[in-house]
Amino acid sequence: MASDLNPAVAMQGITKRFGMVLANDHVDFTLRQGEIHALLGENGAGKTTLMRILYGLYQADEGEIKVNDQPVTVASPKDAIRLGIGMVSQHFALASPLTVTENVILGTTHGMRMNIEQANREVQAASARFGVLVEPRAAIRDLSVGQRQRVEILKALYRDARVLVMDEPTAVLTPQEVGQLFISLKGLKEKGFSVVFISHKLNEVMAITDHITVLRLGKVVGTLPTQETNPTELARMMVGRPTFGVTRKPEEKEQQPAALVLDGVTALNNKGLPALRDISLSVHAGEILGLAGVSGNGQTEVAEVLAGTRPVTQGRMLVFDRDVTHSDAKARMAVGLGRIPEDSRANVIGQMTVAQNIAIEQLDRFSRRGYLDRQAIRRYAQTLIEEYQIKASPDDRMHTLSGGNLQKVVLARVLAQSPKVLVVAQPTRGLDVSATEYVRSKLLEQRAEGAAILLISEDLDEIMHLSDTIAVLYEGRIMAIRPADGATPEELGLLMAGVRPA
Amino acid sequence: MRLQIERLPAPLWLRTMIPIASVLVTFLLTSGFVIAAGANPLQAAYYFLLDPLSNPVRLIEVLVKATPLLMTGAAVAFAFAGGYWNIGVEGQLYMGATAATAIGLQMDGVPAWIALPLIVIGGFLAGMGWAVLPAFMKVRLKIDEVVTTLLLNYVAIFFVSALLNGPWRNPISQWPQSPEIAASAIFPRLIPRSRLHMGFILAIVIIIALWFVLNRTAFGLKMRAVGLNMEAARFSGIRVDRTVMIVALISGGIGGLAGASEVAGIHFHLIDAISPGYGYTGIIIATLGALNAIGVAAAALFIGLVDTGSQTVSRALGVPAYLGDVLQATLLLVTLAMLLLQGYRISIRRRSGAPQE
Numbered sequence: 001m002a003s004d005l006n007p008a009v010a011m012q013g014i015t016k017r018f019g020m021v022l023a024n025d026h027v028d029f030t031l032r033q034g035e036i037h038a039l040l041g042e043n044g045a046g047k048t049t050l051m052r053i054l055y056g057l058y059q060a061d062e063g064e065i066k067v068n069d070q071p072v073t074v075a076s077p078k079d080a081i082r083l084g085i086g087m088v089s090q091h092f093a094l095a096s097p098l099t100v101t102e103n104v105i106l107g108t109t110h111g112m113r114m115n116i117e118q119a120n121r122e123v124q125a126a127s128a129r130f131g132v133l134v135e136p137r138a139a140i141r142d143l144s145v146g147q148r149q150r151v152e153i154l155k156a157l158y159r160d161a162r163v164l165v166m167d168e169p170t171a172v173l174t175p176q177e178v179g180q181l182f183i184s185l186k187g188l189k190e191k192g193f194s195v196v197f198i199s200h201k202l203n204e205v206m207a208i209t210d211h212i213t214v215l216r217l218g219k220v221v222g223t224l225p226t227q228e229t230n231p232t233e234l235a236r237m238m239v240g241r242p243t244f245g246v247t248r249k250p251e252e253k254e255q256q257p258a259a260l261v262l263d264g265v266t267a268l269n270n271k272g273l274p275a276l277r278d279i280s281l282s283v284h285a286g287e288i289l290g291l292a293g294v295s296g297n298g299q300t301e302v303a304e305v306l307a308g309t310r311p312v313t314q315g316r317m318l319v320f321d322r323d324v325t326h327s328d329a330k331a332r333m334a335v336g337l338g339r340i341p342e343d344s345r346a347n348v349i350g351q352m353t354v355a356q357n358i359a360i361e362q363l364d365r366f367s368r369r370g371y372l373d374r375q376a377i378r379r380y381a382q383t384l385i386e387e388y389q390i391k392a393s394p395d396d397r398m399h400t401l402s403g404g405n406l407q408k409v410v411l412a413r414v415l416a417q418s419p420k421v422l423v424v425a426q427p428t429r430g431l432d433v434s435a436t437e438y439v440r441s442k443l444l445e446q447r448a449e450g451a452a453i454l455l456i457s458e459d460l461d462e463i464m465h466l467s468d469t470i471a472v473l474y475e476g477r478i479m480a481i482r483p484a485d486g487a488t489p490e491e492l493g494l495l496m497a498g499v500r501p502a
Numbered sequence: 503m504r505l506q507i508e509r510l511p512a513p514l515w516l517r518t519m520i521p522i523a524s525v526l527v528t529f530l531l532t533s534g535f536v537i538a539a540g541a542n543p544l545q546a547a548y549y550f551l552l553d554p555l556s557n558p559v560r561l562i563e564v565l566v567k568a569t570p571l572l573m574t575g576a577a578v579a580f581a582f583a584g585g586y587w588n589i590g591v592e593g594q595l596y597m598g599a600t601a602a603t604a605i606g607l608q609m610d611g612v613p614a615w616i617a618l619p620l621i622v623i624g625g626f627l628a629g630m631g632w633a634v635l636p637a638f639m640k641v642r643l644k645i646d647e648v649v650t651t652l653l654l655n656y657v658a659i660f661f662v663s664a665l666l667n668g669p670w671r672n673p674i675s676q677w678p679q680s681p682e683i684a685a686s687a688i689f690p691r692l693i694p695r696s697r698l699h700m701g702f703i704l705a706i707v708i709i710i711a712l713w714f715v716l717n718r719t720a721f722g723l724k725m726r727a728v729g730l731n732m733e734a735a736r737f738s739g740i741r742v743d744r745t746v747m748i749v750a751l752i753s754g755g756i757g758g759l760a761g762a763s764e765v766a767g768i769h770f771h772l773i774d775a776i777s778p779g780y781g782y783t784g785i786i787i788a789t790l791g792a793l794n795a796i797g798v799a800a801a802a803l804f805i806g807l808v809d810t811g812s813q814t815v816s817r818a819l820g821v822p823a824y825l826g827d828v829l830q831a832t833l834l835l836v837t838l839a840m841l842l843l844q845g846y847r848i849s850i851r852r853r854s855g856a857p858q859e
Contacts, residue, residue, distance in 0.1 A: 307737055308736075308737075308739075309733065309736055309737055328739065328741060329736065329737060329738065329739035329740075330739035330740075330741070332739075333739055339737070341737060346731075346733065346734065347731075347733065347734045347737045347738075348731075348734055349726075349727050349730045349731050349734050349735070350730070350731065351730045352723075352726070352727065352730065356723060359723075360723065360724075360727060360735075360738045360740070361738050361739055363720040363723065363724065364720075366720070367719070367720035370719050370720050370721060371718060371719060371720075372718055372719060372720055372722075372723060374718075
């Protein structure tokens with residue numbers, strides 16, 4: 001049905017280089033009016049680059065863009081907005097103390113005076129007209145992530161966008177919020193708007209789009225009508241090979257003693273408000289305990305109190321019966337606690353080399369009376385680089401590494417110390433399929449070797465695939481703890497949203 | 503036609519050109535001031551940059567000027583590399599100078615091999631002592647060290663002023679300057695009939711130590727990790743507070759040493775104007791030198807050169823010596839701008855098609 005309509009946007013032969021890297025290689029992309037079109041691909045496939053070119057954030061080295069059949073130059077987001085193109089990125093650009101209305105009209109007002117009541121009414125009307133429900137007078141800081149995303153969408157529509165680019169819009173949402181987003185997007189489609197849906201989640205793409213364009217390594221692999229394809233085919237196109245998926249094998253095992261125990265742990269967030277309330281968990285040797293939850297419900301803080309970067313106000317943390325509640329990171333590593341941080345990029349020293357970052361947790365081992373053994377550091381780094389198939393040299397600066405390789409460095413640094421207890425936060429966030437599989441298989445390997453693993457992840461699939469036991473965190477409390485076998489996504493989704501199934 | 507800016511680091515050859523390009527741009531930008539002062543810019547450039555190198559006496563004077571700058575530059579670079587924004591080197595220098603004077607005044611009849619180490623150690627400890635309070639407030643109370651170290655500079659300078667107008671006023675001349683320190687406490691000359699003194703050797707030792715600690719020791723790696731990414735450093739098991747404390751104290755100590763060296767090497771008594779802002783120039787030097795030892799040495803020698811030159815230029819061409827300050831400040835701004843810009847590619851774009859660089 002969409003195919004007989006005029007293209008809203010046609011990008012032809014788009015090529016973009018970053019230094020030596022070819023991010024987009026003669027990419028053709030056609031967005032029809034009134035369709036939802038997925039851009040599917042692994043991280044680094046060039047999806048976001050292509051859309052940033054369309055939105056004027058980057059300039060193509062070659063190629064042509066047409067909007068409504070007219071060749072155009074998009075030199076800045078300003079041009080894009082004038083051409084009716086709006087973008088909702090993963091990181092919202094909202095002023096949190098201001099109201100929804102103020103954020104929506106920001107930059108569109110003229111003159112000195114403004115009538116905020118009239119603006120409220122206009123935003124209310126726009127909200128109803130587009131079917132994107134927001135409360136105009138609410139302050140952004142009081143809104144949930146899903147509501148903030150709706151404000152971003154409305155902001156674009158209010159600027160007369162006819163084409164909406166959504167960059168991984170579901171990454172931060174609960175399953176319920178994803179449902180609401182899909183309803184909004186379908187409504188917009190009915191009204192003739194076009195949506196580009198950037199994603200690497202196959203089932204979402206299958207559920208909502210009309211066409212799918214698959215990118216791999218900067219090239220278009222193909223464009224298909226959604227109805228004529230299936231997840232297996234798409235996965236093969238994305239990765240260039242069929243994926244098998246890495247999954248824990250259920251097995252009967254004797255219950256091992258608890259290796260990591262959290263007993264009534266309470267902590268504050270950065271604003272001094274309670275972030276964790278009375279968290280009690282125990283993780284046994286040879287077990288993966290998955291801690292599920294939506295972002296902002298305390299997962300980050302659990303990882304931080306265990307990493308030793310956030311103080312605990314009440315309760316205790318034990319590693320093999322040794323109290324580490326108030327120990328610093330060094331002392332925790334000494335008792336066998338390995339930590340893989342939520343945001344690896346933020347928890348390495350980007351300006352330092354790979355070798356230095358690998359050595360930094362074990363400087364006592366790599367120095368004699370304070371003098372660094374730089375040869376030993378390089379040799380050790382080289383060994384790990386080979387063992388973990390990291391595409392980097394020991395002397396590369398850390399910040400030049402891709403997300404997958406950077407994560408592998410962090411993983412190698414920790415796993416090479418054979419930790420008995422592992423705290424792993426969002427280990428595969430932002431990684432492509434093959435890096436994700438690699439990381440997951442390494443975690444399962446550690447489990448098989450008897451490590452106790454606390455897996456903190458917002459990716460419910462990941463939790464369900466890898467965990468023996470699942471705990472759900474909501475507003476800083478443990479909602480439920482149950483065996484992974486028999487748990488369903490629906491039930492967990494409700495728990496993550498704070499609803500106890502009847 | 504439009505200007506287009508992208509994040510793209512400059513290639514290595516371009517980055518190595520930055521110091522030279524900075525000097526050239528600074529020359530162009532300051533020419534206007536030189537002309538306004540009634541001189542020929544090319545002539546001025548000659549006196550600023552080449553004349554001091556043209557004969558051994560002036561060359562030695564460049565090293566004399568560079569001596570305190572090497573120390574304050576190293577003090578600031580060490581602090582900044584460890585993520586501690588010590589703006590207080592000026593004050594630490596004054597306290598070091600005060601301690602050196604206090605010790606030097608008591609050294610009558612004490613042999614030099616005792617007096618000299620005492621001056622050096624005393625200056626170092628006094629600078630360190632002056633750094634304790636802001637470092638402690640930073641680590642324990644999270645009070646921004648930029649403000650506290652800066653304000654303590656004024657406390658130190660006025661403290662010295664009070665001393666010189668009170669108990670230490672020269673009893674003979676009645677000038678606000680202390681009596682002379684004992685002969686055995688005076689730093690030996692390195693070259694007879696010149697002002698180059700033992701402090702220069704100390705400065706070189708400090709620069710080498712700076713390089714060694716930053717690049718070859720576990721502590722250097724730790725402190726740089728703290729300076730580059732404090733959270734990541736804490737995560738990696740580095741005791742951040744302890745590291746910051748050590749960095750702050752050693753930086754203060756080096757600053758104090760600079761003051762002791764000026765008293766025992768140049769003036770032999772304490773005066774109000776013991777430092778014409780060496781502590782602040784140290785910030786310029788550390789920044790120009792990109793916080794590494796070789797860069798700091800090069801920047802300190804260069805500023806020493808310009809300082810020496812600015813005296814010649816004012817005598818030879820009849821322009822104010824302050825032109826030297828204008829030159830230094832402009833050079834800093836230009837270098838900082840260049841360091842920032844090297845992270846980007848700017849190209850001019852005509853309608854569509856490939857950008858032209």
